[in-house]
Amino acid sequence: MKRKMLNLVIEKATWMDDYIFACQQGCTSCCTQSVTMTTLEGEGIYAYLEETGRDCGQIIERMLAQRQDMNSPQVTTNQFAQFCLEGREVDISVNNGASWNFSPCQFLENGDCSIYPVRPFACRALVSQKVCAQGGAAEMAPVVVTLNTIWLQIIEHVDQGGFWGNMLDVLAFLQNTHSGRTAEPLAGKTTRLLKNLPVPGFLLPQEERAVTSRALAGLFQTTIEGQPFSWLFKGVGIII
Ligand code: SF4
Numbered sequence: 490m491k492r493k494m495l496n497l498v499i500e501k502a503t504w505m506d507d508y509i510f511a512c513q514q515g516c517t518s519c520c521t522q523s524v525t526m527t528t529l530e531g532e533g534i535y536a537y538l539e540e541t542g543r544d545c546g547q548i549i550e551r552m553l554a555q556r557q558d559m560n561s562p563q564v565t566t567n568q569f570a571q572f573c574l575e576g577r578e579v580d581i582s583v584n585n586g587a588s589w590n591f592s593p594c595q596f597l598e599n600g601d602c603s604i605y606p607v608r609p610f611a612c613r614a615l616v617s618q619k620v621c622a623q624g625g626a627a628e629m630a631p632v633v634v635t636l637n638t639i640w641l642q643i644i645e646h647v648d649q650g651g652f653w654g655n656m657l658d659v660l661a662f663l664q665n666t667h668s669g670r671t672a673e674p675l676a677g678k679t680t681r682l683l684k685n686l687p688v689p690g691f692l693l694p695q696e697e698r699a700v701t702s703r704a705l706a707g708l709f710q711t712t713i714e715g716q717p718f719s720w721l722f723k724g725v726g727i728i729i
Pocket of ligand 1: 519594597601602604605612
């Protein structure tokens, strides 16, 4: 059921079609080791690796061995939103900087993403209206950043009971659980993963309300297994 919901959320990210992006096959400037995702997305990657005849255990062990040392992110997307909604100071260096590793993503093969059909939403969200390879950061309209953040929040919400963290840490955790090994303890500071949290609300700038409300309505009004998707958010104080 969660997998179906994830697919629906990805399918409904239709605003991407309203913009012309410079992103093209072979441009991999944004493909770094700093991708974060939920365990739900990780399960999809894990299954895809198996379906395509690849040895997940071997791949993940090799990636871990080759990975440069890096800290893990400390705040999930929904936790970050919670802090902002409460007007609390958020030290973004806890996620930006110390935990970022700009080495190429280990899923790149000959300049292409080797898990493209199941890549995390964070990868889908990182688009640019200018060619990043020419230098500098990606550029996108502020409303696209807002919508992508909302969608990341929703995916975290859908995967409550699951975890969030760096892509490779999530896959290593799944590899442990799939192989029956004791996974890293999942509490406090001993873990590299964080618990997924429910949506505390969305940060919607006034001037973007029309577009964001339309996108959210398109998702929430969709029925999944007889229930409107909005049912999942019953009781959540969402400002639309
Ligand atoms: S998973 Fe694929 S799209 Fe995402 S960073 Fe890695 S190579 Fe790029």
